[in-house]
Amino acid sequence: MLLWLAIALFTAVAILAVLLPLSAGAKDVASGAEEDAAVYRRQLSELERDRKWGRIGETEAEAARAEIARRLLAIDREKTVEPDRKGDLWRRRATAVLALAGIPVFAVLLYMLQGSPGMPDQPLMARLGGQPDTKNISMLVARVEDHLARNPNDGKGWEVLAPVYMRLGREADAARAYESVIRIMGSNTARQTALGEALVMAAGGVVTDRAREAFQSAARDAGEGDEGAPKARFYLALAAEQEGDTAGATKQLRDLLEGAPADASWRPAIQETLARMEKAESDTASALFQPAEPQLGPVARNSPETPPANAPFAGGGAPLAGGGAPFAGGPSQDQMNAAAEMAPEDRMAMIEGMVENLASRLQDKPDDAEGWLKLVRSYAVLGRKQDAADAARTALTSVSDKEGRRQIAQLAADLRLPGLEEVPQ
Amino acid sequence: MNGFFSLAELGHYSLVLALALSLVQATVPLWGAAKRDSRLIRVATATSLAGFFYIVFAFGALVVAYVVSDFSVANVWENSHSAKPMLYKVTGVWGNHEGSMMLWVLILSLFGALVAIFGGNLPETLKARVLAVQAWIGSAFLLFILLTSNPFIRLDPAPAEGQDLNPILQDIGLAVHPPFLYLGYVGFSIAFSFAAAALIEGRVDAAWARWVRPWTLTAWLFLTLGIAMGSYWAYYELGWGGWWFWDPVENASFMPWLAGTALLHSAVVMEKRGALKIWTILLAILTFSLSLLGTFLVRSGVLTSVHAFATDPTRGVFILGILVLFIGGSLALFAWRAPSLRQGGLFAPVSREGALLYNNLFLVAATATVFAGTLYPLALEAVNGEKISVGAPFYNLTFAPLMVPILMAVPFGPMLAWKRGDLLGAAQRLAFAMVAAIVAVAVTLVLTGAEGALAPFGIGLGVWLIAGALNELLDRSGITRGNFKHALPRFFGLPRAAFATAIAHAGLGVTVIGIIATTAYQTETIRSLKPGESLEAAAYTLTYQDVVPRTGPNYREEVFRIVVTRDGKAVTAVAPTKRFYAARQMATTESAIKTFWFSQLYVSIGDLHDDGSVTVRAYYKPLVTLIWLGTLVMAIGGVVSLSDRRFRIGAAKPARSARKGRAAEAGA
Structure with a gap:
């Protein structure tokens, strides 16, 4: 209620601001020419005062007086509108109606559009000190x-x-x-x-x-x-x-399970994670032998805990996808199917065997950019970062093709291999 | 209904009421002026004062909501935090879109109220029309606030804690930069309203120029200070040591400044000589239009920078509408009515008027350059989506060459007589300044080992401006003509306007020297330092000692302690910091600045590395503070000029004394 009282008071004052000037007595409004003449006359008297007090030299005062007089003579007397006295009353009434009806209706309507008159202020201190609102x-x-x-x-x-x-x-x-x-x-x-x-x-x-x-x-x-x-x-x-140390992670989880009491409530959760990690590992294995595709990297890291920022080769892998064919010496479709059916340990062994094959082949025939790219990537996916870095370094000195070297350097940088984070220019 | 009372709601209603009054003020006085009805005319004064009261009340209610952290007000919740220091609670009111628009209308209505109070000796019809035009602008912006950017929207239930203010804005700079900038922007609305009123009236009253000049000067003064403060703020807060980025938001404030400076000078011609009337009116319209454009650029969110906290397209379209209405409307009014205005006095090309016109042409050309550089990238992006950025290289090629001839001409202006001047004579009387400038060039060349002639020339230009200003005062007190006997009393007897001109022009020179010295001779050292390691910045050696954590009211920070030595002796210690504001999850860099005379050592912290080292950026900026000190001097010139309230008539020297070699100037 207090708010509405204040609103009423404010509105009344606003209306008065329009009504009061209307109610005062009318007086003549000087025309522009009269006003101009008044300005110049004021200037002349000011000038006279200045001259008397010695603020201005005689010559200067004389020049200024001439200038003012010139302007006084040049006053534009043509455009004068005669005051309109006849419409006086109705103009006043129209304005009064505008103020009395227009202002409150307009203001209240516009205020109600967005205002919340039912809401008190809620300063933080008062809220903190008041009765706790348990909801x-x-x-x-x-x-x-x-x-x-x-x-x-x-x-x-x-x-x-x-x-x-x-x-x-x-x-x-x-x-x-x-x-x-x-x-x-x-x-x-x-x-x-x-x-x-x-x-x-x-x-x-x-x-x-x-x-x-x-x-x-x-x-x-x-x-x-x-x-x-x-x-x-x-x-x-x-x-x-x-x-990237999936093997270490699975080992730690297995140790944890072994030491756990049989009735521990968290056993299933651990088992689940372990299963997911092992599956991820096998996915890694198959991913290794897919043609290079953008998803190659993230496959190994598709666990929900991994944020995108931690998958550096998600983008880096893409430009390398050029050749579609599995690399020479890689597993055939049969081998891959076999790998998928194997037990995790066996599968790891098979993968590592194939990677070693690739490594020794590259030692004999080092000028093979594609091969090195595969090897670096494989090491990285297996979590053997140091090996990946060593391979990348060897590759950078042994590949003759400039574009190939650039790709390897880029891959190494994308994988954040130790010592190779920067792409050399 | 219970007996509660809500200040926020009453503030909201107050704002609506201000709009209602503003609409009355925009119409009734115009009607009254057309019919020469004194009662209707008087409505203008009363409504403008009442409207000002309601806007002050609304603004005050918003400030109170911020101070007591009333998070039931959405605007407070979005931009404040209970732990924020009190100063930033208050300044945070205008540190956001809604609040800054509130400040805009507050200042607009303040200027309107000042005209209402002090406009007693204005012709009544002119005053009524000026206030009505002011009310159009006010109505448009009040409507904009209430319909698209209402700061009094409430939240129910109220959140427990606010989202805090953008940390970059939590600085003393926010307390002064926007109010001053707006006082400048909005102050030009008075010149605009006077121009529009004169056009509606169909005549330019004798009192017109006398009124417009001080208002323009006031606005110019605040804008000058506002821009300078913004520049210094960006300088120390952004951590890059740059003081001007040709960022569109900066340009948005610089364009009205350039046009306003032109307006200031053409208003002088109009006040003293009655010439350049139509041109002055056009400049008044253009200056305020550029202020509106600046408001549009910043508030609509068409620009992406720290200033663009408004990104709601409806707002952009609304402001664009206001822009089109006022700029288009006033220019149409100008095209329609200007031909019927009487032309003012004539003058020779070489004369004080001519010099001021020369100033105007170059300033307007410079404004156009900045305008093109600011809007062309936006237009290009709108047409084909291509994003380009126009930066310093563009302005160095276009803006700087325009500045050279105008700066060279500045000392000549006050030396020329009204109506017809003597260029050669002026040049002779400027001999002292010329010698000073040439000496400055030579000294700079020697000191800097003669690398590049452009910078010494720039320094010489700055000295030329300062010495030229002094030269004019000396000349007018008779010293340069060997008249030493009466020199001192004459010097002190000079009108304050003469000092004002000299001070403002000298301030410009000071700024020029600062700009050139910093741009040409600053040194920059960036190195990664481990504790105990050091780097060199000019003559100083900075040794990184350690980093300590510290907790502020609403942030945590790491303080990097660095010892500064010179020639092996410890000079001082600096402590740049990196702050982290938890509420906004934002980090800021607080640079450390040490001032040595007019030069500064500027240290800021870049990246931290895993090995415990940290990137330290150290700049040595010779004479950099002159940039801002110069603007301060310019503003002092403005204040001095404002204090000279005498009438100003620029009379041509009487023909008989024309050959005595010096202009007689009454009043000046």
């Missing part, structure tokens, strides 16, 4: 945040807030909260694991260095009650996989 979780969070901003060493507060952040999807904030918890209340397996998890989520699923540190310290600190920190070890395995 609005973000408000509760803000309240705790406000408390923690003033008492940043309240570890319990951070510990309460951190999981709430996680549930709200604010993982970076959750990570910061867990960091505070560890800083204030000390490190333990559960806290480090939670911190690591938050960091992984915040990074879109990538186990960053920072997250890995947290998991490692969680695994290190793991005591009796922590069952050997399975969650942290699981993430460490994921980290290994993300770095």
Whole structure:
């Protein structure tokens, strides 16, 4: 109600701003010529004053007076409109009606279009201090945040807030909260694991260095009650996989499963991941022997944890796709079908055997850009980065074709092979 | 209904009411002026003052919403954060599209109210028409705000925390740059309204020029300062050490400045001599049109840069509509009415008027150059989608050559008499300035080892402007003619307008020197440093010590501590930082600047590397501060000129004293 009262008052003042000048007595409006003459006369008297006070020299004053007089004479007296007195009353009435009806109707209508007259102000301080609104979780969070901003060493507060952040999807904030918890209340397996998890989520699923540190310290600190920190070890395995060490990752997961109690609730999850990794590995194997296609790289990394930024050869592979035929010495269709049916271990062995074949063939016949490209890529997909880098270096010195060398350098750069990150110009 | 009261809602209503009043102000006084009805004419003053009050109230309500972090107001939620320092809560009001448009109309109505209050001695019909035209502009922009950019839209339920302001804008620069720039932009609306009113009236009153010049000067003054501040802000905030990028947004403010400078000079001719009337009116229209164009370019989002926080196409189309309406309308009015205006006095080509016209032609040509460079890429992109960027090389080839002849001519202008001047005599009396300029060129050549003649020439040009300004004062006090006896009293007896001219022109010279010295002689060193390593920047050695973290109110930052030594002696320490603003997930670079006399050492931090090293960019910028100090001097000249409130009549020297070799100037 108070708001509407104020609105009424404001409107009334606005209307008065139009009505008051209308109600004052009329007076003559000077014509332009009269106004001009008045200006020049004022100038003349100003000039006279200046001359008297010695602010202006006699010669200058004389020149200025002549100039003003010239302008005074030249005043344009032709275009004068006679004042219209007859329409006086009706003009006043029309304007008054415009003010009395037009202003309020226009203003209220336009205001109602977008205004929210039913909504009070909601300054943050008042909201934080008022009765907690249990339905609005973000408000509760803000309240705790406000408390923690003033008492940043309240570890319990951070510990309460951190999981709430996680549930709200604010993982970076959750990570910061867990960091505070560890800083204030000390490190333990559960806290480090939670911190690591938050960091992984915040990074879109990538186990960053920072997250890995947290998991490692969680695994290190793991005591009796922590069952050997399975969650942290699981993430460490994921980290290994993300770095291309799929074999290491699967081994870590198998170790984890072996040590796990038979009734552990997380067993199925680990088994699932293990199965996915093994499948990815076999996909890698088949991918190795597909003609080079853009998806070649990402195939090995199609796990949901891998962000696109971590698949450097997604783009880099494309320009190399030129030749469609499988490289000489590669497996035939039969071999590939056979590979698909093999057990993972056997398949790995078969793949590595074929890669070794290729490597030794290139040692005998080194001037083969296509072959080197295949070999570098194969090593990379198998996670043997150092071998890939060595192969690329050998290739760069032994391939005679300039374009081929460029492609190899480009591939090495795309794969971020150690020491070859930059494409030499 | 309960007894609550909402300031935000009343602010919203207040804004609507301001529009209603503005519409009355846009029509009734025009009617009154046409019929010479004093009552209707008086409505203009009252509505303009009331309208100003309502806009101030609305703006105040918005500021309060920001200060108390009322996130139920969408605009506050989008651009503020409860942890933001109080200064940025307030400046954040205009650090976004809606709020900056509010500031725009606030300043527009402020200028209207000032005319209403101080326009007592204006012819009544002229005043009514000026205020009506002002109200057209105001109505258009108020309508724009209310229909497309309403800052008072509410959110229910209210979010708990705001999204914070763009970190680049969280700077003291935001507190001063936009208000000053808008005071400049919008100030030109007064000149525009006077021009439109004169065209509607069909005559240019005697009081016209006397009124237009101080308003134009005020607007020019603020625009000068606003542009300079924006330039300095970009210089220290963006971390690249550049002070002018020929960015379309910068050009958008530079074009009205160039046209406004031309207007300022032609208004002088009109005030003193009654000449160049029609040209001045056209310039007034063009200057404000360029201000509107600047508003359009920045607000419509057709440009992509940090300034383009508006990307809603309906807004762009709306502003384009306003642009077409006002520029097209006023030019049509000009085409229709200008031929019926009486021409002013005549003058010889070599005269003060001639010199000012020369100034106008070059400034307008320069404006056209910037206009082409700014709009051509946009037009090209609109036609065939090709994105090109027009930068410094284009302007160096087009704008710079236009500036040389005009800068060379500046000292001549004040030396010439009104109506008919003596070029040779002026040149002789400028001997002192010429010698000073030549000495400056020679000294620069020697100091810099004679590499390239262009930069020493530029420095000489700057000195020529400063010495020329001083030369004029000395000449007018009689010293150059050997009349030492009365020189001192004459010097102090000179009208303030003469000092104003000299100060402003000298300020221009100071800026020119700063620009040339920095552009030609700055050094840049970029190196990757590990703690303990150092690099050389000019005569200084910078040693990177370490990096320490620090927590600000709404950001965290890493402070890179660097010790500066010269000849083995520690001079100072600098601490450039990298900040991270969590709310917007944005990082900014805060450069560190140390000033040595007029020169600056500028250090900013680039990438961090895994091995603990960091890329350090160090610039040594000789005389760089002169760029901004010069604009400050120019603005001081403007203030001095404003303080000279005497009437100004530029009389030609009486024929009998014409051969005495010096112009007699009354009032000046």
